[in-house]
Amino acid sequence: MRTPALELMDVRAGYGGIEVLHGVDLVVPDGSLVALLGPNGAGKTTTLQVVDGRLLPSAGCVHIGGRHVNGTPAQRLARAGVCSIPEGRGVFPNLSVDENLLMVTQLHDDLAPSEVRERAFARFPNLANRRRLLAGSLSGGEQQMLAMARAIVTDPALLLIDEPSMGLAPVVVDAIYDVLKHLTAEGMTVLLVEQFANKAMSIADYAAVMINGRISVFCEPADLENVVGAYLGVSA
């Protein structure tokens, strides 16, 4: 069996003495998309923060590609190929679209800015017309696309994405999920956090359900309905 892209073992973490994760065990197999589902406050975002280096776990192990990464700062993980797109548009509102794309190249000196733009605009043509505008003036959907451009351009080893559909129109959500589907088809490993299970289940290889700081269910999407369908309100 290949080394999983991401493995959490009994991870505990919290904010200022209040523990949020009470021992999370989770495996994201290489090349798969795992959807992390669960109600508000379950610890989904905290789990992502522990993985991408924003939050130091108080106990347990975080392994990325088989390597122990607890306590590695976010910028080093980013350079090592972990791409994390935070909740609520991961863009710099006071930089222009072009400049936001330039930030992507902080990771890779060999990536020419023109190439980055080319690849991003090929995927999201409407961004090309907004190149000189400040990212903060874009619509929510355009901002999410701009944030996703980082994942498209840098070809990360592990993509972490937090609630990409939050507050967006259904048609935009479809476009975003198309991109995710395409990326996983190319073999990218993705850990996707969602509150709305339906959309995520359509592209996920596995579903992990988080409740009260623990993973309570890990299964294939088809089985999810049987296991916790009633609880999460999933209906086929």
Next chain:
Amino acid sequence: MGEFIGLSIAGLSLGAIYAIAASGLVVTYTTSGVFNFAHGAVGMLMAFLYWQLRVQDHWSAPAALVLTLLVAAPALGLVLERGLISRLNVNDTGTMLIVTVAVMVALMGIAYVIWPPSIGRLLPMFFGPNGHVSVDGELVSYEELISIGLAIATALGLRLFFHNTRTGVAMRGVVDDRQLMAMNGRSPQVLNALSWMIGAGFGALAGILTASTYSLDVINLTLLILNAFAAAMLGRLRNLPLTFVGAVVLGLADAYVTGYVRLTGWLVELVPVLPTLFLFIVLLALPAVRLRAGRAAVSKAIHVPSAGASLRNGVVLVVVAALIAPFMHGIALGNVNEGAALGIGALSIVLLSGYGGQLSFAQYAFFGFGAWLFRVLGHGGNPWALLVAAGAGALIGALMALPALRLRGLELALSTLAFGTLAWYMFLSQPQIIGGGDVTIPRLHLPGLSLQNDRVNLVFLAVVFALLSAGVLAIRRSRFGRILVATRDSDTACATLGLNLRLTKVALFALASAIATFGGAIYGSTQMIVTNTDFEYVSSLFIVLIVYVWGISTPGGALAGGMSLALAPLVEVHIPVRFQALTYFMTGLGALTILATPEGIVPLVSERLRRLNPLIGLRSRHTRDMSVGNEQLLARVEVSRATPADA
């Protein structure tokens, strides 16, 4: 025509220096979010270092420039950022500002110790005394042309850097979202440190240009910060092109007013306050800051004594004063009197900054105003003059607060410093007021008390301090006090509760200014002979700094602060002349205790004492029980949150 060109070039070159200094300030502020009050002091220290290398050690100009601008200045910026600034909470604007003020004082101390001011120092012009060209009959020095050229180069260079390089764009981006920058693979810490290194470099360049064009002087170079700030404020400390416009306007205004306007009477000192006037106009013209939901800086709760406890403390203070007064004499007695008077005035800082969370750097303007009022109104030491002084102070304080209401935090604090500067030059220093050398002020006269005797006066000051601090504590415990603390923590939340923020802030400034002016009148009556130099605007920085170190939220901090200021000269005479400036240095270093105890030394000590006291020890054990209760409560919350999973 020739004169006009000459003046224009002189003005542009001055504006160029302001522009270079201001760009350093803006670069540091936009990236790291910290307003570096020590920016001018960094430039000052580097100008002295340049003098040392160039004149004392006979280095060539290019070698000395490379070492100061490219090595020493960035290294100093790096040390400041890594050693101090990065350890502070960015959301706590007040502490941040105070710490950079402390750095400023410490750097001034270093400069005074290494380069004693008793010796005059001249920096040679880059191309000697004959290095000038003639434009239409006016001599224009190479120095001026170099400054203008460097400012243009700075403008173009920064524009290219911030828009066309990855590092530059990242430095703009890191302000938006530090964590996102880290997730993009750039360390926000490194970007912060870089911004401080670049800022220090520009500060040094401006310092050297000022020193070689004008003069090499610790105070003048350190206060270059005020002019740079005025220029940067046009772009709200963020916009570089507008900062350059502001700098050029300031420089030209300085040159044309000097060259064309014959200043007489009250306006003699107009030139040095031009930047301040400019600042006021800008502040009034800028749109008001909107309320923002921000994260309040969490500070340790300071124990507020009950009415009984504050009276008890007051009685202890008076008894102590009465016991030591008979044994004091001479200079020491005078200085302790002065310290007590300053402590009374410093109570205004406790109210305004400690409880209200507003920093004001205009305290000495009110002290001076109070002293002058008592001189004018207090014939024969008439005590009613004290009350009139307090009332007038309240009025002026409210007037000062009105434009300031539009501003918040940093901008507000700096505009009060501008107010203080203006008051010192345009009012206190006027010969009709107290600017014409020593002026005498009557000692307060109360029937039945011989206050003329300094020992009696000391006990009287202790009584005044005790009563006033009991009053300040009563304000803190009142409804108004709770509103003050709530406004300090989140004015947005207060606005949504329907509280009138404007009224609260005006009342706060009026009350604090009344106390400061009253304290100033008492100070004047205690000193009996004062000059305008007793109330210099820079002193306002010192007193706020010192009170902050001792504890800005307790009356004890105010008294300790006043005493430290007044008693420092007693200690200084026992230090070798060469090291007398060490007190500056020690002040700065002492202020670094803020890093360890942001709430101040007095609360820390009294907390320790409370723990030692067996009677109150019972109460603290009670508090501990409470905290256990909280933990149980939390556990219960955890359990109830866990229930759905079990179900």
